[in-house]
Amino acid sequence: MAYQRALSMLKSLMKPLVAIALVVAIVFGHADGALAASSGGRIGGGSFRAPSRSYSAPSRSYRAPSTRVYSVPYSGGGINPFFFMPMPFVTVGGGFGGLFTILMVMAVAGFLVQTLRRVTSDSESGEGILGGSSQATVAQLQIGLLAGARTLKADLDRIAMTANTNSSAGLTKVLQETTLALLRHPEYWAYAYTESQTIGLVAAETQFNRLALAERSRFTQETLSNVGGQQSSWSASTPVLTGVANRAFPEDATHAAGDYIVVTILVGVQGKFSLPKVTNAEELRQAVNQLGAIAADQLMALEVLWTPQAANDTLSADDLLTEYPHLRLI
Numbered sequence: 001m002a003y004q005r006a007l008s009m010l011k012s013l014m015k016p017l018v019a020i021a022l023v024v025a026i027v028f029g030h031a032d033g034a035l036a037a038s039s040g041g042r043i044g045g046g047s048f049r050a051p052s053r054s055y056s057a058p059s060r061s062y063r064a065p066s067t068r069v070y071s072v073p074y075s076g077g078g079i080n081p082f083f084f085m086p087m088p089f090v091t092v093g094g095g096f097g098g099l100f101t102i103l104m105v106m107a108v109a110g111f112l113v114q115t116l117r118r119v120t121s122d123s124e125s126g127e128g129i130l131g132g133s134s135q136a137t138v139a140q141l142q143i144g145l146l147a148g149a150r151t152l153k154a155d156l157d158r159i160a161m162t163a164n165t166n167s168s169a170g171l172t173k174v175l176q177e178t179t180l181a182l183l184r185h186p187e188y189w190a191y192a193y194t195e196s197q198t199i200g201l202v203a204a205e206t207q208f209n210r211l212a213l214a215e216r217s218r219f220t221q222e223t224l225s226n227v228g229g230q231q232s233s234w235s236a237s238t239p240v241l242t243g244v245a246n247r248a249f250p251e252d253a254t255h256a257a258g259d260y261i262v263v264t265i266l267v268g269v270q271g272k273f274s275l276p277k278v279t280n281a282e283e284l285r286q287a288v289n290q291l292g293a294i295a296a297d298q299l300m301a302l303e304v305l306w307t308p309q310a311a312n313d314t315l316s317a318d319d320l321l322t323e324y325p326h327l328r329l330i
Contacts, residue, residue: 038319040219041156041309043174044212045165045228046301048136048205048268136204136300137196137273140211140266141287143182144191144320144327147259152188155181156263156306157224166229172296178265178304179292183285190260191320191327192284194275205301208268212303215264218323223309234310259314261306262324265291268301280330 145152159177164170197207216222223234267273273294278284308315320327 038218038220038307038315039223039234039310039313040216040221040305040307041160041224042216042222042303042305043156043160043163043165043178043226044266044301044303045171046168046268046299048201048208048300134201135198135271136201137198137269137271138204138207138211138266139196139269139273139275139291140194140264141275141291142191142193142262142264142324142327143189143284144324145185145188145261145263146190147261147314149185149188149261152181152185152263153261153306153309156304157309159304160224160226161231161233163226164229165226168296168299171302172294172299174304175265175267175294175299175302176292178263179288182263182288183292186281186285189281189284189330191324192278192287192330193324193327194278194287196273196275198272198274204268208266208301208303211266212305215266215303215305219307259316260320261308262315262320262327264303264305266303266305267291267294267299269294270298270300273298278330279328284330 156178159174159181163174163177165174197204199207221234222232225232275287275290276283278287
């Protein structure tokens with residue numbers, strides 16, 4: 001009897017214990033996921049609209065051919081030798097009244113042929129009739145740096161807080177300052193990846209947005225942002241995630257030797273542009289220099305993204321290999 005009473009009491013206690021265990025598992029499971037998240041910074045702007053260039057047809061004066069009748073002294077049979085002289089219009093005895101019409105038809109046909117050749121040539125080279133490029137290149141450069149490059153993060157933060165991302169000149173300056181900051185820290189370069197593709201404007205915009213969205217999805221939150229003239233920032237005291245678990249960045253956290261920083265530069269360039277495949281530091285330096293040399297009238301859109309951005313956030317070697325499996329050791 002006592003045994004049955006004890007068994008019944010144990011069964012009554014099992015239900016609340018199981019419920020508590022499930023709650024604990026859920027809480028700590030979310031906490032682990034939160035701790036695996038990362039902060040990120042973003043600078044960008046621009047669009048893939050075709051550049052507006054005014055076009056004015058060359059000014060040319062036009063004179064109708066003269067229709068004067070020339071009196072040519074002529075006697076005898078055969079061909080009039082004066083017919084082959086370069087005269088706008090000649091009539092001999094009224095027999096060549098249709099010559100003016102023939103010349104006009106030939107002139108119009110010649111103009112149409114020349115125009116068709118020019119349009120075909122422009123299309124093959126990627127240029128439209130108005131002189132604007134009908135193609136664009138989407139190029140991406142990613143660099144994984146050792147976390148010891150802390151001044152690089154400070155440079156990126158400064159650029160994000162002061163940049164004018166609402167103009168082509170401002171975006172070009174962002175690109176130049178970012179590439180310059182990377183070139184100042186070659187001793188921290190560890191991983192790299194490049195890709196570039198020249199396609200039509202509409203497809204290029206789609207590809208650019210896809211790559212930018214894929215990179216942003218790796219962040220738990222964009223803790224510092226300056227895009228299209230709109231700035232936003234997040235402080236370490238503000239929770240990154242809502243719910244039972246939030247990521248925290250303790251003030252006394254230190255970067256381990258295996259921690260990294262990943263910087264992504266994504267550009268949309270008018271016309272043809274290509275980045276070299278990167279297998280060593282020298283090829284990476286060349287790729288960074290090529291990006292920094294893009295002219296303002298060629299740069300259509302720009303995204304500079306980096307993680308981690310928060311001062312005491314870290315990106316471990318395991319996180320790097322998991323989130324960026326395409327990066328190559330250099």
